[in-house]
Amino acid sequence: MVRQQVTGDLYAEVQSFYAWQMRRVDALDVEGFAATFTDDGVVVHADGHRQAGREEMVAGMRARLPRYKDVAVRHWFGHLLIEAGGAGEDTVRVSYYTLVTQVDGEGKVSFQPTFTVEDVLVRVDGRLLTRSRVIHRDVPGRPGAAAVL
Template sequence: MTAIDTRTDVTSLYAEVQHFYARQMQLMDRRDFEAFAATFTEDGEFSHSPGQLARTRPGIVAELVRFHRRFDDDPVVRRHWFNMIVLDPQEDGSLRATYYAYVINTRPGSEPQPGPVCVVTDVLVRTDGVLSNRSRHVRQDRLLLEP
């Protein structure tokens, strides 16, 4: 892992992170879970639901397969939208990205329906010159409102 240089062109770094997320989430939305997991470090961790934490690429794939079984008999197209990305360099050379995520579900014959709205915190690192997720933690807004 090499440090992410945030002293140089911040605009280029921001664009690179957005491009990384666009590719990553298109993999998720196509249910290409192996390719999605490959965007994480070997020891990466992924938490998308309360009480759930997947570690390592194979663990991430297994969790996504398990989670998406609920859609096996549901002809739904799910799209993930990321926005309002804030990038904060960390002392260890990683980059913390905090952003909003919005999921939209579309089914045949119906209008798109909103899914969860979330705040996501990622730790991004550069491995062999390429951005990777070291961790992702998703917090659904609806859970912030529960007592």
């Protein structure tokens, strides 16, 4: 399969977008994280739970905040596959692997399950926002859900 290369500028923009988005979630800034989605953005979690719109996202994240008491959380993304175009010139499809670490007060690191994520990013008023995110938990024997965009 021949894949069209995206520009270095777009690749850097997408990387910077994710760095900003994940720093919001790692800082437990739920409103800031939700603001990186479109108003009608959708997240489909690995367990099938679906959240639509920023209000649902904020409520869901607030309910999970107690599990992050006394740990520092970091989201690590890698192996990004980026495809521009599709539904419109201002649409970017991204598939990537994610690893989440948690560090306790004594510096002990624990690793959470790994996931493959499929995002659709859109440009709104000149900046990227996430329109949809589908998260797939990695399972032995099953190739990454988003191996091919």
